Amino acid sequence: MRFRTLRSLDVAGRRVFVRVDFNVPLTPDGAIADDTRIVSSLPTLRYLIEKGARLIVASHLGRPKGKPDPGLSLAPVRERLERCLRKPVRFSEAIVGPEAKRLAMDLSDGDVLLLENLRFDPREEANDPGFSRELALLAEAYVNDAFGAAHRAHASTVGITGTIADRAAGLLLERELEALGKLLEGPERPYAAILGGAKISGKIDVLRNLLPRVDRLMIGGGMMFTFVRAKGLETGRSLVEEDKVPLAKEILARPDAEEKLLLPIDCIVAADASGRDPGHAVAVDRIPKDLAGVDIGPESVREILEALSTARTVFWNGPMGVFETPAFAEGTLRVAKGVAQATARGAFTVVGGGDSIAAIHKAGVESQVSHCSTGGGASLEFLEGRVLPGVAALESVEKAAR
Numbered sequence: 001m002r003f004r005t006l007r008s009l010d011v012a013g014r015r016v017f018v019r020v021d022f023n024v025p026l027t028p029d030g031a032i033a034d035d036t037r038i039v040s041s042l043p044t045l046r047y048l049i050e051k052g053a054r055l056i057v058a059s060h061l062g063r064p065k066g067k068p069d070p071g072l073s074l075a076p077v078r079e080r081l082e083r084c085l086r087k088p089v090r091f092s093e094a095i096v097g098p099e100a101k102r103l104a105m106d107l108s109d110g111d112v113l114l115l116e117n118l119r120f121d122p123r124e125e126a127n128d129p130g131f132s133r134e135l136a137l138l139a140e141a142y143v144n145d146a147f148g149a150a151h152r153a154h155a156s157t158v159g160i161t162g163t164i165a166d167r168a169a170g171l172l173l174e175r176e177l178e179a180l181g182k183l184l185e186g187p188e189r190p191y192a193a194i195l196g197g198a199k200i201s202g203k204i205d206v207l208r209n210l211l212p213r214v215d216r217l218m219i220g221g222g223m224m225f226t227f228v229r230a231k232g233l234e235t236g237r238s239l240v241e242e243d244k245v246p247l248a249k250e251i252l253a254r255p256d257a258e259e260k261l262l263l264p265i266d267c268i269v270a271a272d273a274s275g276r277d278p279g280h281a282v283a284v285d286r287i288p289k290d291l292a293g294v295d296i297g298p299e300s301v302r303e304i305l306e307a308l309s310t311a312r313t314v315f316w317n318g319p320m321g322v323f324e325t326p327a328f329a330e331g332t333l334r335v336a337k338g339v340a341q342a343t344a345r346g347a348f349t350v351v352g353g354g355d356s357i358a359a360i361h362k363a364g365v366e367s368q369v370s371h372c373s374t375g376g377g378a379s380l381e382f383l384e385g386r387v388l389p390g391v392a393a394l395e396s397v398e399k400a401a402r
Contacts, residue, residue, distance in 0.1 A: 003394035004168040006044060009141060011053035013109055017139035017164065018048065019156050019390075021148035021374060022059035022077045025354065030071060032080055036357060037148065040374050042084055044145045044170035045112070049085070054107035056138050057081075058095075058115045058156055059146065066122025078114045089114050095121055096134035104138040124155045132159030145170025147177075148375035150390035151382075157390035169394050172374065177391065179350055179371035180382050183315055188348060189215055192311040194304065194335060196221030197318030197353070200244050202377075205384040207251055210315075211260060216307045218262040220296045220320035220331065224284075227252065227263055233285050236269065238293040262307060266297030268321065268328060275327035295321025296331040305338045314342050314349040316356055317380060323355055332359045340365035352379035 009016075020041045025033040032038075048055055062072040075091060082089045090113045094100040103113055118124040123131030132155040136142075142164040144150070149157055150173065161167055169177075183191075191214045195203055200223040211217055219227060225238040230248035251257060263284075269291040270279030281297040282288070296304075301320075308314060316339055320331035336359045343349045349369050351360055353376035360366045373379045382388060 003391070005174055006047060006143060006168050006170055009143070009166065009168040011048055011051050011141060013052055014054065014141050015104055015107060015139040016048055016053045016055055016141045016143055017135065017160065018045065018055055018057045018143045018170070019146045019149070019160075020044075020057055020059050020170075021146035022074060022081075023061050023148060024077065026062075026071075030076060032076060034354075034358065034361070035080055035084070036361075036372070037374050038077065038080055038084060040172050041145055041170075044143065044172055045085065047171065048143070049087075049110045049112070052109040053141075054104075054109060055112045056104050056107075056115065057089075057112060058118055058135070060119040060124065060149065061117050062119070064117060064119050066119065066125065068120045069117075072117055072119075074114060074117050081112075081114065085112065087112065092116060096131065096138070101138060118154075118156050125152075127153050127155050127159045129159060129162075131155045133163055135160045136163035139164065140166065142167035143170045144390055144394060145172045146390065147173045147373070147378055149378070150375065150388040151378040151386070153389035158393045161393040167394060169391075173391075175371070176373055176375065176379075177382075180373065180379055182348060183313065183350060183383060184213070184385075187213075188312040190311050191313040192216040192218065192307050192315075194218045194220065194314070194316040194339075195318055196223065196320050196332070197355070198222035198239060200226045200241055200248060203318075203380065204244070204247055206380045209384045211251070211254065211256055214260060216262055216311070217260050218304050218307060220264060220300070220304075220335070221318050222293075223318075224264050224267070224296070225293055228284050228287070234287050234289060236287040236289050236291045236293070238269075238287065262303060264296045264300035265303065266299045267293040268295040268297055268331070270294050270328070273322045273325055273328070275325040278327050293321075294325070295328040301331055301334045304335055308338045308342045308347075309345075311342050312347050314339055314347055315383070316349075316351045317353040317376065319355040319359060323359060329359075329362070333363050336360050336363040336365055340368035343368050343370055350379075352376050
């Protein structure tokens with residue numbers, strides 16, 4: 001890696017702007033549903049606190065469209081962070097300006113200040129130079145530990161680095177890049193990848209990039225039905241991206257697809273995704289016109305587990321069905337346990353994406369996976385071979401030094 005690591009940064013007695021990813025899922029009543037991303041940031045935050053830094057912590061939450069939204073305030077996150085750190089965390093309703101600067105300047109060594117949701121200001125997503133400079137005025141050093149936002153060229157991930165020269169990657173960001181780098185550079189074989197989720201549209205590039213790199217690429221979730229349609233089969237009322245059928249055909253026609261691509265051979269079909277109809281298994285070439293596919297079937301699960309049984313490297317992103325409905329979570333949970341079993345056999349396993357990590361937690365095997373990535377979109381873009389703007393902004397430090 002060509003950027004400074006946290007351990008090389010002098011932070012004692014200095015105000016450090018720490019960009020984290022606290023974009024946590026919320027329940028309908030506004031409570032934090034899963035604090036994985038908060039917990040993942042703790043090693044970096046604790047390291048800075050122990051070294052006597054004065055922390056200005058910043059994150060986004062949801063999509064407030066550039067204006068304050070009480071339902072997306074980081075105030076509940078502050079409360080959870082206090083419990084995790086076991087120390088007070090101050091909160092600034094102002095993101096920038098005199099009040100935010102006063103609170104930042106008032107910090108003592110080891111103190112923590114959390115700013116309100118960065119996306120309450122439209123200039124954050126616009127990577128506005130003026131907003132970037134205002135953020136930079138709060139601190140003397142910069143640490144990016146938000147891998148989940150590293151693929152976004154925003155003011156707090158890219159623009160701010162144009163003003164703060166003393167900057168480094170946090171421990172989580174460093175760990176993420178190291179783990180995902182193993183999937184790109186010389187992975188131990190056989191290398192198996194599993195892609196699921198509702199739509200193929202966000203995963204076309206990663207499909208194209210992974211197919212030549214892996215020994216087995218397994219497909220599940222709603223995206224499988226676009227492939228089923230591409231093969232000229234009936235899909236009933238299943239989710240199909242009609243405009244992506246030609247792309248699915250293109251992937252199926254690739255020379256290495258027949259050998260490497262593993263599509264489900266059966267699925268669970270039901271009247272709808274509510275779970276009132278528990279559904280039943282049918283072959284993918286026997287999907288009734290009046291029913292929708294909601295999960296992969298037992299034979300498809302068996303094939304995936306068989307492929308995982310010999311894998312030495314595994315990457316999984318996306319659920320196998322309508323995972324949020326308990327009646328249709330079986331395929332996803334069995335794959336989660338299969339990934340854990342692969343780890344136990346000595347495979348290097350990486351799970352990315354919120355739903356996949358939720359499945360790992362629900363299956364009770366989160367400690368049995370080599371690496372759970374906090375960045376679904378960022379991990380996919382990294383595996384597509386794209387440059388992540390938030391990472392590139394840190395790399396420029398060492399390039400400039402040379």
